[in-house]
Amino acid sequence: MKSPNVYDVYDINSMLSDEEKQVRDSIREFVRNEAVPIFRDYFREGKFPEQLIKPLGELGVLGANLDGYGCPGLNNVAYGLIMQELEYCDSGLRSFASVQGALVMYPIYAFGSEEQKQKYLPKLATGEYIGCFGLTEPDYGSNPGGMITRAEKVAGGYKLNGRKMWITNASLADVAVVWAKLDGVVRGFLVEKGTPGFQPRPMHGKLSLRASDTSEILLDDCIVPEDAILPGSDGLKSPLSCLTQARYGIAWGVIGAAIASFEESLEYAKGRVMFDRPIAGYQLTQNKFAYMMTEITKMQLLVLQLGRLKDAGTMHHAQVSLAKRNNCEHALNIARMSREILGANGIMDDYVSMRHANNLETVKTYEGTHEIHTLVLGQLATGIAAFS
Amino acid sequence: MKIAILLKQVPVKDATLKIDGNGTWIDESDLQFEINESDHFGLEEALRLKEKHGGEVVVVTMGPERVREAIKQALAKGADRAIYINDSEVSTPDPQVHARILAAALKDEGFDLILSGLQSDDYGYGQTGVLVAAELGMAHATLVMETDVQDGKIKVKRELESGWFQYVELPLPAVLTIQSGLNQIRYATIKGIMAAKRKEIREVSPTELGIDAAELQGGAFALEKVYVPQKTKETAVLEGDAKEIVSALVDKLKNEAKVL
Ligand SMILES: Cc1cc2nc3c(=O)[nH]c(=O)nc-3n(C[C@H](O)[C@H](O)[C@H](O)COP(=O)(O)OP(=O)(O)OC[C@H]3O[C@@H](n4cnc5c(N)ncnc54)[C@H](O)[C@@H]3O)c2cc1C
Numbered sequence: 001m002k003s004p005n006v007y008d009v010y011d012i013n014s015m016l017s018d019e020e021k022q023v024r025d026s027i028r029e030f031v032r033n034e035a036v037p038i039f040r041d042y043f044r045e046g047k048f049p050e051q052l053i054k055p056l057g058e059l060g061v062l063g064a065n066l067d068g069y070g071c072p073g074l075n076n077v078a079y080g081l082i083m084q085e086l087e088y089c090d091s092g093l094r095s096f097a098s099v100q101g102a103l104v105m106y107p108i109y110a111f112g113s114e115e116q117k118q119k120y121l122p123k124l125a126t127g128e129y130i131g132c133f134g135l136t137e138p139d140y141g142s143n144p145g146g147m148i149t150r151a152e153k154v155a156g157g158y159k160l161n162g163r164k165m166w167i168t169n170a171s172l173a174d175v176a177v178v179w180a181k182l183d184g185v186v187r188g189f190l191v192e193k194g195t196p197g198f199q200p201r202p203m204h205g206k207l208s209l210r211a212s213d214t215s216e217i218l219l220d221d222c223i224v225p226e227d228a229i230l231p232g233s234d235g236l237k238s239p240l241s242c243l244t245q246a247r248y249g250i251a252w253g254v255i256g257a258a259i260a261s262f263e264e265s266l267e268y269a270k271g272r273v274m275f276d277r278p279i280a281g282y283q284l285t286q287n288k289f290a291y292m293m294t295e296i297t298k299m300q301l302l303v304l305q306l307g308r309l310k311d312a313g314t315m316h317h318a319q320v321s322l323a324k325r326n327n328c329e330h331a332l333n334i335a336r337m338s339r340e341i342l343g344a345n346g347i348m349d350d351y352v353s354m355r356h357a358n359n360l361e362t363v364k365t366y367e368g369t370h371e372i373h374t375l376v377l378g379q380l381a382t383g384i385a386a387f388s
Numbered sequence: 389m390k391i392a393i394l395l396k397q398v399p400v401k402d403a404t405l406k407i408d409g410n411g412t413w414i415d416e417s418d419l420q421f422e423i424n425e426s427d428h429f430g431l432e433e434a435l436r437l438k439e440k441h442g443g444e445v446v447v448v449t450m451g452p453e454r455v456r457e458a459i460k461q462a463l464a465k466g467a468d469r470a471i472y473i474n475d476s477e478v479s480t481p482d483p484q485v486h487a488r489i490l491a492a493a494l495k496d497e498g499f500d501l502i503l504s505g506l507q508s509d510d511y512g513y514g515q516t517g518v519l520v521a522a523e524l525g526m527a528h529a530t531l532v533m534e535t536d537v538q539d540g541k542i543k544v545k546r547e548l549e550s551g552w553f554q555y556v557e558l559p560l561p562a563v564l565t566i567q568s569g570l571n572q573i574r575y576a577t578i579k580g581i582m583a584a585k586r587k588e589i590r591e592v593s594p595t596e597l598g599i600d601a602a603e604l605q606g607g608a609f610a611l612e613k614v615y616v617p618q619k620t621k622e623t624a625v626l627e628g629d630a631k632e633i634v635s636a637l638v639d640k641l642k643n644e645a646k647v648l
């Protein structure tokens with residue numbers, strides 16, 4: 001019997017359609033040629049490489065699983081594979097695509113008026129427009145339902161007041177999806193760059209997801225027109241449904257970070273001789289690789305079935321919580337173990353494992369922390385909500 | 389413009405090759421394949437010419453079933469349709485026979501331009517494109533680095549030795565063999581990949597194209613033996629005083645190693 005591929009031990013490749021494989025391979029080629037060589041420097045500088053946005057749009061990556069309005073209508077497994085290939089490079093690259101597709105285009109697609117869809121979706125799909133999603137606030141992270149940001153009906157539109165924090169792409173954005181309470185009900189508003197009273201401010205000093213813009217947004221008597229409200233948005237379940245989309249992509253994406261780390265440490269361990277033997281030959285190191293192969297295989301099987309459920313239209317948000325929680329945790333463990341195997345070299349940014357590990361701290365936290373997804377699963381098991 | 393691109397699938401560049409049981413070719417069972425490099429540049433050039441002048445790009449590929457993967461990739465990048473020649477009847481490696489089969493598939497289509505790669509990364513004959521031109525009685529140019537189509541004619545830049553180039557004008561229809569690196573190859577877009585499913589791949593066999601079955605087995609030559617070159621290492625110890633050793637070393641670097 002042929003010995004299995006260590007990066008795909010269960011030959012999950014054979015469970016993919018030709019089209020899914022082709023999409024994965026094309027994005028892989030793009031990411032490895034155009035993005036991987038430059039990300040170390042952008043991470044160092046704390047900047048997102050904006051020159052990649054238009055090419056990502058041309059490839060069809062932005063909003064790839066939406067149909068119409070310039071979007072290709074790809075199935076969710078192929079979409080997941082794209083996320084995996086992007087995050088193989090850096091979680092910041094995948095975050096860009098997640099925010100644009102799942103947190104900006106999706107709510108416009110799901111809750112927007114026909115005019116809003118026509119106006120924004122084609123431009124967001126090509127990358128001509130950049131979007132951001134403002135839900136989290138300084139005092140309301142895991143509990144966004146308590147948000148302070150308010151919308152008030154005024155003549156000709158709405159007045160927004162409040163403060164959003166940790167908002168990916170806010171300083172780059174042409175349009176922000178801002179969630180605010182109107183008469184006590186959470187609603188979505190499309191706020192365009194340059195609207196008076198809308199002030200994004202980059203946040204500095206991050207040790208994680210450095211190659212990504214993270215900003216605060218101040219909303220100070222920010223008046224938006226009548227047609228800026230997402231007419232279909234209705235309560236907290238609206239932003240939460242966007243998060244389900246984005247978490248789905250994260251569950252796939254982190255496999256890319258895990259594979260990149262595993263690849264790096266495996267190659268290193270084969271070549272690094274200590275005590276007259278490659279460190280790959282020591283049981284303690286092999287134990288790490290056994291863990292990595294096992295967990296990567298489980299992660300891959302989890303998301304593949306999750307994707308098939310999503311394509312069938314039967315996916316439940318708790319199933320996404322399970323995959324997001326599991327995959328982020330193990331991807332982070334794998335990146336940390338890989339860093340260990342690299343010894344002192346592993347703390348240098350010439351190697352990717354520690355950058356992935358640092359990024360995965362964010363990925364484990366955003367879109368619902370590990371603990372919050374634990375509570376979602378706890379509620380599923382027991383029927384008792386333990387959130388408060 | 390109606391453009392054909394002759395596109396072949398070859399083992400990936402960094403593949404570990406094993407000789408097959410007969411010792412006449414490589415064992416293909418565990419190999420991965422890709423589009424031949426210079427053919428890939430040829431495809432890109434065809435797509436660019438179509439974008440500039442309009443028309444159609446047709447992929448023409450001969451090989452076993454696995455080459456459909458290369459065809460689909462080319463269709464995903466923007467080729468309009470494909471002709472797939474199943475080579476299960478062909479056992480000769482003779483490029484003359486291959487060219488005759490390809491020419492038979494091409495001749496009734498009325499192409500303005502037929503592109504191929506300069507050479508394939510497996511057999512490496514570098515003859516297929518030129519022989520197709522001979523079979524079809526068309527003008528041809530090899531080692532093409534640049535194309536410029538003007539009404540009824542094409543001007544091409546050819547790469548010569550030592551950094552020299554040559555500009556040649558040919559009447560259309562013409563056959564060009566393309567040198568790697570003349571353009572920048574695009575990535576297949578998601579829409580392109582999805583659209584490729586609906587594009588036509590017409591399968592034909594050499595005998596359906598009217599090629600004599602005997603010819604497919606025969607050809608002017610046969611592959612006798614494929615083998616891995618024996619690595620030999622010779623160590624020469626240079627003797628004498630420093631001056632003699634240096635001049636002997638420089639002589640060897642210049643004339644044997646040819647690195648100076
Ligand atoms: C780089 C980055 C980018 C981000 N991008 C965006 C974005 O684009 N848009 C956006 O809206 N938000 C974004 N976020 C915010 C992110 O979603 C929040 O950080 C996340 O929801 C957690 O909220 P918090 O940081 O306020 O933590 P808190 O909610 O204060 O949680 C702190 C800790 O307490 C735990 N905890 C909280 N409640 C409970 C409980 N009931 N039981 C047990 N433990 C609990 C948490 O698990 C966590 O460990 C981003 C964050 C980061 C770091």
Ligand SMILES: Cc1cc2nc3c(=O)[nH]c(=O)nc-3n(C[C@H](O)[C@H](O)[C@H](O)COP(=O)(O)OP(=O)(O)OC[C@H]3O[C@@H](n4cnc5c(N)ncnc54)[C@H](O)[C@@H]3O)c2cc1C
Nearest residue numbers: 272273274275279282283284285340341342343344345347
């Ligand atoms: C910021 C920094 C400051 C430092 N400062 C100093 C300093 O001031 N002075 C100084 O002398 N050194 C210093 N060091 C070096 C440090 O002590 C070494 O990095 C450390 O001893 C590990 O060696 P290595 O990096 O070569 O890793 P390796 O020895 O190559 O180890 C690589 C991996 O293999 C594992 N491994 C090795 N052998 C075995 C085995 N037999 N069985 C199982 N696993 C094994 C290791 O645990 C590790 O996970 C510094 C390092 C750093 C990162």
